[in-house]
Amino acid sequence: MGKKSIKNKKKKKKRSYFYRFSAWLHLWLGLISGIVVVIVSLTATILVFERELKLLFEPYQTVEVPENKEFLLPSVLSERVKEKYDFSSIWGVYYRGKDKSVEVPYYADRTNYQVVYVNPYNGEILHNRYLNSDFWRFVLEGHYNFWLPRNIGKPLVAYSTLIFVITLLTGLVLWWPKKWNKATKKASFEIKWKAKFKRLNYDLHNVLGFYTLFVALIFGLTGMVYGMNWFRDASYWAASGGEEFTRESLVSDTTAIAKYAKKDEDILFRNVVSKVDPNHNKINVKYPYGKNGVWSIGINPSFQSRWQTTTIHYEQNSLKIIKAEPTLSKANGGDQLMRLNYDLHVGAIGGIWTKIIAFLVCLVATSLPITGFIIWWKKGNKWKGLKFPLP
Known part of the structure; x- marks a missing residue:
């Protein structure tokens, strides 16, 4: 051989x-x-x-668009929700475009998480979703924790x-x-x-x-x-x-004096809508948590994916910009990967x-x-x- x-x-x-x-x-x-x-x-x-199934089967996800009427300010919508459900505070006000209801999430603790849907044009409370008894939450818990x-x-x-x-x-x-x-x-x-x-x-x-x-x-x-x-x-x-990967903890200066008499969230919201069209952009107004928490404003021109979101963080009292997250193209490779990760995981990276x-x-x-x-x-x-x- x-x-x-x-x-x-x-x-x-x-x-x-x-x-x-x-x-x-x-x-x-x-x-x-x-x-x-x-x-x-x-x-x-x-x-x-x-998302598509919710829009199809849940009527409170969408609203009729009246002529020549603008969105109500976040302070008005949050007050309506707090009065209706006796919430001491809310997590944020999420605008989702011209024909969608506004989401107002409320976190009391891990066992009490609710999302209230509100008409952004007249402030009407449309629905309160209790996530602990929600079908989609049940499916997500199976996917993430195997129940x-x-x-x-x-x-x-x-x-x-x-x-x-x-x-x-x-x-x-x-x-x-x-x-x-x-x-x-x-x-x-x-x-x-x-x-x-x-x-x-x-x-x-x-x-x-x-x-x-x-x-x-x-x-x-x-x-x-x-x-x-x-x-x-x-x-x-x-x-x-x-x-190295790090989670930056942003805090406000508790000694800063408030500069504005009006509602801070309304000032930040008006500042955003002066630059982008709220009818064609998702705008998330997140409230500060605690005395040293910060305001966060997220803007996303896409209703399908998350990676295009840009977020700006503001000091709680003076509304001074603490951090403006860079666009995807200007972020380092690690941050780009983390921002793309969700859309890659759920298949939303390229739309439908x-x-x-x-x-x-x-x-x-x-x-x-x-x-x-x-x-x-x-x-x-x-x-x-x-x-x-x-x-």
Whole structure:
């Protein structure tokens, strides 16, 4: 036997062991995380079109636009809400465009979170959403915490997502044909819809898994940013070129004297609407929390995504600008990544079309643990695959 033949044989053995190890890892990790991945992916599928479904089925989300009438000032809307529900304070006033109701959130504590919807033209209270008994909140809690206490559910979902990312990569190894020819290409890229259940189930797992791999990886990695601080810090460090991730705590000067007799929120709101059209921009007025809290004004020309939001923070009494967050193009790589992360995670980065893609990918991700489990269960000697593949 020649040297070349021996060398090729060794390469085949190494590839064979790598393949078997990837298959073992894929199977074990899939069985361990399967239920969590199904729930997280299914809830993600439901949440993709949350905004659109709310607008469709909740009449208090929209309002009629009267002619030649401007929005009421935030102080007027907040007072209406406080009087109606006897709130001591509110969190903010969120304007969402000309034909949408205004959201006025109220946080008493983690167990009492409400959002009041108000007509911005006449101040009429339209609805009070109690988030603790809200369907969308229930779905979000399943997606984020698996309906468990946060200190248990959050890491469970986060590390199950990490396992899912690894199974996607090992799945690519298993999908990759040993030889590229007409038959293997057809088997790898096409689903035999008329085949028997066993083959059809295999194709649904193998082929759809490949087509959705890249987007599913984005969803998994962006989810890990929210679920694991060490991964968020590492991602920020890599994207920023070595800078550390920090949450800056902004505070007001408690000794500053108020400069204006009018309502501060109205002054800030008027200042914003003198520069941008409130009919075609989201404008969030966030109130200070505590004596040293700050005012925050967020402006976003998009009603679909968050990454275009620019936020300016003001000192509580003097209304002096404490910090103006830079636009995305002027932020460092780490800050850009953090600002894009939410829209990448929910599929809103490119509007309705990327949301449709996100919906389909989440649907496939929901099915992958199920079709994978069926493949393993239908095998004649299914328990053999669980044994560690020694070289």
